[in-house]
Amino acid sequence: MVVFRPDRVGPFPFPKSSPETRRKDFSEVEQPYTKEQAMLEADRCLRCGTPVCIDACPVQLDVRGMMDAVANGDFKTAYERIRETNPLLGVTARCCPQLQGLCEDACVVRWGGQPLSIGMVQRFMADWEQNESRQPGPASEPKTGKKVAVVGGGPAGLAAAALLLRYGHGVTIYEESDHLGGTAWYGIPDYHLPKDVLSYEAGRIVEAGVVVKTGVKVGRDVSLSLLLDEADAVLVATGSRDVRTLDTPGAQLGGIYDGYGFLRRVYMEGVDVYLRGYAKELGKDVVVVGGGDSALDCARTALRLTQGNVTVVYRRDEKDMPADPIMVQEAKEEGVEFEFLSDPIEFVGDGRVVTGMVVAAMQLGQPDSTGRKHPEPIPGRSSTLKCDSVLLAIGRGPDxxxxxxxxLKAGPKGAISVDDHYRTSMTGVFASGDATTGETLVVKAMGHARECAQRVHEFLTGLEGRHVSLYERYYLERTTEDSYQDMLDGKEGGLPPD
Ligand SMILES: Cc1cc2nc3c(=O)[nH]c(=O)nc-3n(C[C@H](O)[C@H](O)[C@H](O)COP(=O)(O)OP(=O)(O)OC[C@H]3O[C@@H](n4cnc5c(N)ncnc54)[C@H](O)[C@@H]3O)c2cc1C
Ligand code: SF4
Structure with missing residues (x-):
C-alpha cells in the first residue's frame, strides 16, 4: 500500500510504502512521484527572484531552474541544470534531510503551507535519467597534463574528483574498501539509498574518466609521499571512523557492539552476506543507545533483521533529539520503541554476554553549551531493560x-587541520569533507570537497584567487540569461512574501 496525500500540509508530503511492508524488508521507504505528480509539484514553485532554496543548498543545486523546466515537461533541460553543480543527483535527492536547514526548509512557500518537495522532484529527475533517458555529463575543459590523487572514495572524494576531471586534470581515487560511496555505501541503509543508485552515480564519474584503485589503504599500502611523487597534488577525503565508546560498568560483555561497525557488517557486502555470517548476532531483544540518525539507522536495520523488539534509549527528551523528526516518525510507525530521558549506568550479563541494561531516569536541568537543557539523573530512580544485544551509536569523529x-597536523577533535585554502601541514596535500569537519551530511561533504578541489585546481594552474569556478560561472551565465528572458516576457522575479 502506498500512502500519498497530495493535499496534505505537514511534514510528510511524499508517498511512502506502508509500515507493515517496510518493516519486513529493505526496499525503499519513499516511493517516487509519477511524471504528472512531479510536474504538478514543480509548478507550485514561485520561480523566486531571490531563490533562497539555492543559497541553502551546500552544492547550490539550481532548484528554481529545475522546477521551471520540470513544470514545463522539459526534463532534459531540468537534468542539465541540476547535473551542472551536483555529480551525485540520485543520492542527495534521497538522503538529504531537505527540511532540516536545507532547501525545503528555506523555500518561501513554507511560510504559507507545505514547502516544495524539492527532494522528490530531484529524485524524479535522477530516476528519469537513470532509467529512461541516459544523458551525457557536463562539459569538461581541455586536458592539462596535471595529475591529482584523491584519497577516499566517499561523497567528498567523488565530488572533488568529478570537478577536477572537468578541469582537465587526470584523477585517481585510492579507496580502502571494495566499493565507492564511503559512509553512504555502508552507513546509509538500503531502504533510504538503494545500492544500485549509488553505484550508478559513482559509475558515471568513473565512466567520465576518473581512475579508481580500490582495496588500497593509503598510509598502509602506499604512503602520501609516494602519491606525491606520482601526482602533482593529493586531496585527502577519508571521512569519519573513530567511534565514541562508553566506560559504563559491564561494557566489555559480549553482545555489546559499536553501531557503526554493525551497519558496516550489514551493508558493506549486503544483507544476505551479513545474515550468512552473523545471523545470531542480535538475538530478539535489541537496545540501541543514541539519539541521532545513526541510532535510528541501527534500530530500523535491527528491526528488519530480527523482526524482534527494538528499543532506542536516549538521555534527553524527544524534542531535543538530534535525529531528523521524519526518521523518528518512520521508526515509530515501523514499531521501534523509544525510552527517552534514560541513560545507561550498567550492563548486566551472565558473565559472558549481556542480558540487560540498567538505565537511570533523567530529568532536564539548565541549558548547556549546546543550548539544550542538560540531562541529569534523578537520584534513586533506575530500571533494567532486558536485552540480547546492545548497539552503541553515540557519535564518531574524523578518521x-x-x-x-x-x-599530518590535527585540529579540534582529531580532524585533519587545514587552512583557508584547504592545505594541510604537508605541502601539496589538501584535505576536505568529514575528515576535516567531523561527521556532517553527504551534501555538505560534497560542497566542502568541491571548494577544496577548486583550490587544488588554482594551485595546479597558478591561478590562486583569480579563477571563477565552473559552478559560479554556471550561475553568472544563467542569471544573465534569465533576467534577459524575464525582461522580454515582461515578468518580474517573484520575491519572497512579506
Ligand atoms: C549511519 C550513518 C547514516 C548517515 N545517514 C546520512 C543521511 O541519511 N544523509 C546524509 O546526508 N548523511 C548521512 N550520513 C553522513 C554521511 O554519510 C557523511 O557525512 C558523508 O558520507 C561524508 O563523506 P566523506 O566523503 O567526507 O566521508 P566518507 O563517506 O566516510 O568516505 C570516506 C572514504 O575514505 C575511505 N578511506 C578512509 N581512509 C582511507 C585510507 N587511508 N586510504 C584509502 N581510503 C580511505 C573510506 O573507506 C571511505 O570510503 C550518515 C552517516 C552515518 C554514520
Ligand atoms: S524558494 Fe522559491 S524558487 Fe525555491 S523552490 Fe521555493 S518557491 Fe521555488
Whole structure:
C-alpha cells in the first residue's frame, strides 16, 4: 500500500510504502512521484527572484531552474541544470534531510503551507535519467597534463574528483574498501539509498574518466609521499571512523557492539552476506543507545533483521533529539520503541554476554553549551531493560589513521587541520569533507570537497584567487540569461512574501 496525500500540509508530503511492508524488508521507504505528480509539484514553485532554496543548498543545486523546466515537461533541460553543480543527483535527492536547514526548509512557500518537495522532484529527475533517458555529463575543459590523487572514495572524494576531471586534470581515487560511496555505501541503509543508485552515480564519474584503485589503504599500502611523487597534488577525503565508546560498568560483555561497525557488517557486502555470517548476532531483544540518525539507522536495520523488539534509549527528551523528526516518525510507525530521558549506568550479563541494561531516569536541568537543557539523573530512580544485544551509536569523529601515520597536523577533535585554502601541514596535500569537519551530511561533504578541489585546481594552474569556478560561472551565465528572458516576457522575479 502506498500512502500519498497530495493535499496534505505537514511534514510528510511524499508517498511512502506502508509500515507493515517496510518493516519486513529493505526496499525503499519513499516511493517516487509519477511524471504528472512531479510536474504538478514543480509548478507550485514561485520561480523566486531571490531563490533562497539555492543559497541553502551546500552544492547550490539550481532548484528554481529545475522546477521551471520540470513544470514545463522539459526534463532534459531540468537534468542539465541540476547535473551542472551536483555529480551525485540520485543520492542527495534521497538522503538529504531537505527540511532540516536545507532547501525545503528555506523555500518561501513554507511560510504559507507545505514547502516544495524539492527532494522528490530531484529524485524524479535522477530516476528519469537513470532509467529512461541516459544523458551525457557536463562539459569538461581541455586536458592539462596535471595529475591529482584523491584519497577516499566517499561523497567528498567523488565530488572533488568529478570537478577536477572537468578541469582537465587526470584523477585517481585510492579507496580502502571494495566499493565507492564511503559512509553512504555502508552507513546509509538500503531502504533510504538503494545500492544500485549509488553505484550508478559513482559509475558515471568513473565512466567520465576518473581512475579508481580500490582495496588500497593509503598510509598502509602506499604512503602520501609516494602519491606525491606520482601526482602533482593529493586531496585527502577519508571521512569519519573513530567511534565514541562508553566506560559504563559491564561494557566489555559480549553482545555489546559499536553501531557503526554493525551497519558496516550489514551493508558493506549486503544483507544476505551479513545474515550468512552473523545471523545470531542480535538475538530478539535489541537496545540501541543514541539519539541521532545513526541510532535510528541501527534500530530500523535491527528491526528488519530480527523482526524482534527494538528499543532506542536516549538521555534527553524527544524534542531535543538530534535525529531528523521524519526518521523518528518512520521508526515509530515501523514499531521501534523509544525510552527517552534514560541513560545507561550498567550492563548486566551472565558473565559472558549481556542480558540487560540498567538505565537511570533523567530529568532536564539548565541549558548547556549546546543550548539544550542538560540531562541529569534523578537520584534513586533506575530500571533494567532486558536485552540480547546492545548497539552503541553515540557519535564518531574524523578518521585519525592517516594523520597519525603520516604526521599530518590535527585540529579540534582529531580532524585533519587545514587552512583557508584547504592545505594541510604537508605541502601539496589538501584535505576536505568529514575528515576535516567531523561527521556532517553527504551534501555538505560534497560542497566542502568541491571548494577544496577548486583550490587544488588554482594551485595546479597558478591561478590562486583569480579563477571563477565552473559552478559560479554556471550561475553568472544563467542569471544573465534569465533576467534577459524575464525582461522580454515582461515578468518580474517573484520575491519572497512579506
Ligand atoms: C549511519 C550513518 C547514516 C548517515 N545517514 C546520512 C543521511 O541519511 N544523509 C546524509 O546526508 N548523511 C548521512 N550520513 C553522513 C554521511 O554519510 C557523511 O557525512 C558523508 O558520507 C561524508 O563523506 P566523506 O566523503 O567526507 O566521508 P566518507 O563517506 O566516510 O568516505 C570516506 C572514504 O575514505 C575511505 N578511506 C578512509 N581512509 C582511507 C585510507 N587511508 N586510504 C584509502 N581510503 C580511505 C573510506 O573507506 C571511505 O570510503 C550518515 C552517516 C552515518 C554514520
Ligand atoms: S524558494 Fe522559491 S524558487 Fe525555491 S523552490 Fe521555493 S518557491 Fe521555488
Amino acid at each position: 585519525s589513521f592517516l594523520e597519525k601515520v603520516e604526521g
